[in-house]
Amino acid sequence: MKRAKRLEKIEGVVTRSASRNSAQARLHGLHEIFNRNDEVLIVIVADPDSLSSAMAMKRLLSYRVGSVVIGYPNEIRRLSNMTMVERLDIPIERLHTLPVNDYSKLVMLDSQPTHHPSFEKLKFDVIIDHHPVTEGWEADFIDIRPEYGAVASMMVEYLRAANIKLSVALATALYYGIKVDTHNFEKKNMLLGDGISFRYVFNTANRNLVRKFDLTELRRSELKYFKIALNEVKLSKGKAFAHLGRVSTPDVLVIVADFLKRVDHFDWVLVSGIHGGKLVVILRCDGYRKHAGNFAQKVFSPYGSAGGHREAARAEMPLKNLPLREGVAFTTTTLMRLADQ
Numbered sequence: 001m002k003r004a005k006r007l008e009k010i011e012g013v014v015t016r017s018a019s020r021n022s023a024q025a026r027l028h029g030l031h032e033i034f035n036r037n038d039e040v041l042i043v044i045v046a047d048p049d050s051l052s053s054a055m056a057m058k059r060l061l062s063y064r065v066g067s068v069v070i071g072y073p074n075e076i077r078r079l080s081n082m083t084m085v086e087r088l089d090i091p092i093e094r095l096h097t098l099p100v101n102d103y104s105k106l107v108m109l110d111s112q113p114t115h116h117p118s119f120e121k122l123k124f125d126v127i128i129d130h131h132p133v134t135e136g137w138e139a140d141f142i143d144i145r146p147e148y149g150a151v152a153s154m155m156v157e158y159l160r161a162a163n164i165k166l167s168v169a170l171a172t173a174l175y176y177g178i179k180v181d182t183h184n185f186e187k188k189n190m191l192l193g194d195g196i197s198f199r200y201v202f203n204t205a206n207r208n209l210v211r212k213f214d215l216t217e218l219r220r221s222e223l224k225y226f227k228i229a230l231n232e233v234k235l236s237k238g239k240a241f242a243h244l245g246r247v248s249t250p251d252v253l254v255i256v257a258d259f260l261k262r263v264d265h266f267d268w269v270l271v272s273g274i275h276g277g278k279l280v281v282i283l284r285c286d287g288y289r290k291h292a293g294n295f296a297q298k299v300f301s302p303y304g305s306a307g308g309h310r311e312a313a314r315a316e317m318p319l320k321n322l323p324l325r326e327g328v329a330f331t332t333t334t335l336m337r338l339a340d341q
């Protein structure tokens with residue numbers, strides 16, 4: 001196991017672990033950590049990649065350990081992720097409700113102990129991840145491959161090495177995990193390995209179910225924001241503005257902005273809302289001779305954080321920082337004035 005603790009530099013990527021080993025050797029190293037009496041806790045920050053990886057790990061350890069529990073510290077807010085958990089019946093528990101010290105082995109997937117305050121006190125036995133390597137922690141088995149788009153792709157390799165036949169639920173989860181974390185294979189740091197794993201789960205996965213996860217973005221109660229947006233939207237010099245007032249989550253601003261950017265002559269879209277004492281502005285443009293990130297920074301950074309890419313940007317500003325007249329409500333016109341500088 002000592003060999004697995006090395007810090008290495010391979011092709012410019014800092015890698016810890018068994019990452020140069022073959023899939024077989026890695027699987028063997030992983031199995032060596034566990035025995036039949038182990039009560040295992042898998043810790044994840046729940047998202048499609050980590051959820052599917054946890055399902056894969058649970059499957060790898062079944063019949064090899066006493067029990068496996070999956071715990072997560074974050075609240076799952078995205079509706080797509082909630083739909084994934086419900087439809088695939090993924091057994092997960094909030095971390096704070098679990099007796100973390102009572103487990104004999106701790107596994108962390110798609111994350112590192114330095115990523116979340118609630119992880120720092122825990123001592124992990126296994127860490128499998130694809131984020132850039134951080135220091136200041138140890139584990140007996142480490143497999144971090146930052147060149148992979150998704151941990152789910154790495155887990156497929158373990159499952160294949162173990163000769164495990166995938167259930168439809170597991171294949172569907174892994175398919176979705178890889179799809180989301182590689183941004184439909186458009187992300188730069190995607191490897192052939194992701195493609196091979198994706199192809200492997202493709203035939204078994206229920207792709208209609210995956211479509212259902214992808215399409216489930218809105219709560220019925222959030223439809224009202226479309227009504228507000230359609231009433232509010234104002235066009236000025238190729239820029240469409242809409243302020244939606246208080247919103248239950250800034251995610252709805254993104255959904256509304258993505259909808260409005262499809263409209264003819266809306267070269268720019270700025271949709272704002274108030275959430276948690278902040279004005280959140282979502283910006284969209286076609287990117288043709290435009291840069292949403294630069295624009296957001298120029299206009300909104302004096303009041304808060306602002307930035308983004310060529311086609312998409314976001315600004316978040318504490319209301320108290322904004323130059324607003326006292327007692328006057330923020331409206332679409334206020335947003336237009338604020339952005340007209």
Ligand SMILES: [Mn+2]
Binds near residue numbers: 150151
């Ligand atoms: Mn991931």
